[in-house]
Amino acid sequence: MRKLLLISFDFIREGEPNTSLAIGSIMSYLYTKEEYGSEFEVKHHTINMFSLNSNTTSLDIAQEIAYVDFNSFNFIAISAYVWNEKYLNDLMHILRIKYSFSGKFILGGYQISYSNNPSVEYPNCDLFVDGYGEDTVYQILMGKYKAGLVKSSLEFSDIPSPYTTGIIPISENQSKVRIETKRGCPYKCTFCAHRDLTNNKVLIKANDRVFEELIFFKNMNVNKINILDPIFNAGKDYLVILNKMVSIGLTSLVSIQTRFETISGEKGQEFLNLCEKLNIHLEFGLQTAIRNESILIKRKNQPEKIASVMEELNNRGISYEVSLIYGLPSQTLNSFNESIKFLKKNGCHNIKAFPLMLLKGTELYLEKEKYKMEEKTINEFDIPVVVKSDSFTEKEWLQMKERAEDLEYVNDRV
Template structure:
């Protein structure tokens, strides 16, 4: 059986003016470059669960737009998409179904709005796909696809196969993803991943992570890895074991974590020695406004706010840069927040900064609350779920003030001179720290 896996990629601002500014997802690429360089780890994992006698190929949406796939080559198409690209996913799915090729849809958006997705698919997956994928393949082989597939239990990362990295074109990707954990204990109200797909936090065995990285190194000798985790360093004991195991592998990596990373100097040193180049930390707000009630189980970020500056200095002085994330439009924020963020960035010496808009993704508590309050601009605004586009009426300021503030703040933060100053300050402080550490 011939199976085509199609990943939807390339998120950036929908608003033309914001697009002109080059706003896109952050990472180790130029800000005006979309993230097509980051392959779909979920689809590559499913490929690893597919019988080897089946012919599996991996494609990006961009590939299909430039070089349409043959009309009748495939026996099954599987598409994974996120909200901002779901309309494109539906269009691709409809095209294949019109050619009588069965289509399976999955991903966060599909799990959030299954009835919508069923209008464009022969079958959908709600939740984690690993357990049900082998069943889907066999059902498709018999021509007996069910409409809906749901896992019977949370997937155990120890059971995950090595993703089929060999399906990728080595020339196309400047970063490769590896998952070391799934879920996050904090469960913020705007985050669908740890609520819908991975409600239980778990870690992948260190030996399995190392095995995956070695497989990647057999294709990319000096890879740059992005850990596809919601919160890599939240489990300190496991993280130290992992970092020690990674030191001999001589990789470079980027990951997301929280402010507690700064509390463990030994972990910071191990992460640096293991090749950690940058951590992305969600500060969300430079003041207490907007943080209260953000997390469903506790107010952990609210309690950490006052020690943010010291934490950034501790991490960056060890040689790991911090990409600080802030959300505009949180309830309680006023137009003063734009100046507050800019001042925080200057005081903290953050190496990189990500500024986004509060975005109510379907399936999140935030979406449900804003819909109840009648604050959503549209019922179906999926292409604007980019983190940079207005989707609802804010509190504390008008939508016009919020959009104008995002533009002016982005211009100030991403100005070439300001960026160089932040980077120069980091390297200057790093040299000073190194000199002081000399005996």
């Protein structure tokens, strides 16, 4: 029997299940295969990023999981993201040398899908999953792939719910859960890695699967449902899903990521009407209210349309927030402040701002030299952020950072 150990680096907040949705999805897919238990089996260990700090080393992480008999596993699969990038090579080396793991390492996640040459970047690894991991990991366990880069092929509707199958345990009055109704994004913002850069597709979950989870959450009295779709109100099924929430009398707080421009016409009005009937919170990733800045990141924001939608949200009393990015191409301290003023002028009282990260595989990552962007590692997870460019100094960036922190303080006080 082939045995797999999944090691994931997750952001598990208070009130959330200890298994992330990404891992739960992989495990529920594998657990329902007829070969599970006879030809292969899977174990999982999560490492909560909130338990780590800047002094945490790969050896510390290896010691945390040292209770495992590594040689009883044929494969160790590790999630690879920007927040745990610094641990990956050393961790594999330590598990191989210090703990005598003799099987094969598998890496999957954004850092692999968007790598130009993962075998060079991660020389201690044997197999690399490019794209979504559910079926690819299954094929590896069944012996189809032995080494190298494996591109994923996945029918989203084939994945059973990790919640209704019990892979992610939910208790009565669970504080928070995360679900998805689609994967990928139809837009092409240059800074974002949510788009499927490998296959350029948006995968849609079958509505009956979504309904099954919503009814389950209602019956369990879940307090908050975070829908992780990059843009929930894109495509053709989002109104159907909202209507289902209304019809089953869902009272959970539902948080969704939305886009201003898609709230238009009859569908836009129906969307807002349904939001009024639900306990819903809308998250708008505006990034900038300055038209020229938005064009450079292929966002093409429409300030007049945005102001109109915010007016309607305010009039209807629909809860929402808007997030900005500081450090964008051509952005200045003044233009960042103008974006904030625009939002406040139009009645937005929940504004958040985050520093620009140059994520591997994105268009902006490749344009670093074009805009003379310089990065520094300054946050608690050692993720590089842009602190200087041809349009702002590091001193001005620090002022933007202070303004962003002031916004967060105001949000916490409200």
